[in-house]
Amino acid sequence: MLIFETIKSLQLYLSSFLGDNKIGFVPTMGALHQGHLSLIQKSIEENDVSVVSIFVNPTQFNNQDDLLKYPKNLSKDITLLESVSCDVLFAPSADEIYKNKLESEAFVLDGLENQMEGRYRNGHFDGVGTVVKRLFEIVNPTNAYFGEKDFQQLQIIRKLVEKTELKVTIHGCEIIREADGLAMSSRNVRLNKNQRQESTVIYKTLRKVKRLFLTKSIQEITEWVSNEFSKNAEMSLEYFLIADEQTLKSINTKELNSSCRAFIAVNIGDIRLIDNINL
Numbered sequence: 001m002l003i004f005e006t007i008k009s010l011q012l013y014l015s016s017f018l019g020d021n022k023i024g025f026v027p028t029m030g031a032l033h034q035g036h037l038s039l040i041q042k043s044i045e046e047n048d049v050s051v052v053s054i055f056v057n058p059t060q061f062n063n064q065d066d067l068l069k070y071p072k073n074l075s076k077d078i079t080l081l082e083s084v085s086c087d088v089l090f091a092p093s094a095d096e097i098y099k100n101k102l103e104s105e106a107f108v109l110d111g112l113e114n115q116m117e118g119r120y121r122n123g124h125f126d127g128v129g130t131v132v133k134r135l136f137e138i139v140n141p142t143n144a145y146f147g148e149k150d151f152q153q154l155q156i157i158r159k160l161v162e163k164t165e166l167k168v169t170i171h172g173c174e175i176i177r178e179a180d181g182l183a184m185s186s187r188n189v190r191l192n193k194n195q196r197q198e199s200t201v202i203y204k205t206l207r208k209v210k211r212l213f214l215t216k217s218i219q220e221i222t223e224w225v226s227n228e229f230s231k232n233a234e235m236s237l238e239y240f241l242i243a244d245e246q247t248l249k250s251i252n253t254k255e256l257n258s259s260c261r262a263f264i265a266v267n268i269g270d271i272r273l274i275d276n277i278n279l
Ligand code: AMP
Pocket: 027, 028, 029, 030, 035, 036, 038, 039, 145, 146, 147, 148, 149, 150, 173, 174, 175, 176, 177, 183, 184, 185, 186
């Protein structure tokens, strides 16, 4: 695998793939796990060359402590990337991406940016939009792969591409889970043994929500979820809601002919986990 730290060296290498070749791209923040690898494997299958970026983007963290504690393990990441025969790793510094202006652009994306994570993490999606747009401009990919684990982010990137007319096809990839159902996340390594055990409640709750959705009202389901979490001393529920997959607006009544999803954000100690399920 080739590793580049500068835009210039990466672009020089990628210039040999101009023409009919397809460039696949998977942006990540590192501390890689099977969830990331599933995206990378899809990219490798569908493209002539696949680029993975590892960049812990400072502007998307609304909480400095979360940024400082974000797990990092570049040598393990390189081993994992080589195990799936990834072609290129792009691991730039913050200076390389932001020059000397560590600021986000402000994005208006039909209100998608104001729901859920946008409401609870001030400036988060401006940071995400800024870095993804910048990375797309650098890599110029044919296809880019994002996980449904961050479903709101996936829809926001789709909207950003539509609005900016960037020539990249966005692919959503299914959520990869641990054997007990917990959605894989780089932050999971920060959970202690007890927290890790408790965290299984998140997906168990979502599975039950999916069953309840067939017979109960959204209000009854929402009350049941908040009651389940109130019994748990280690965890606090930040939000639970059922929303339309396209608008991401929460819905109070079941709608025919539109798909919806249940979304959840939970704090366990100082670790914040999110998950979702289609209904
Ligand atoms: P991150 O490194 O957390 O920024 O994630 C990089 C990409 O991997 C994003 O598109 C995530 O949605 C995706 N991803 C993270 N965890 C998972 C998972 N458990 N299953 C599928 N995709 C994931």
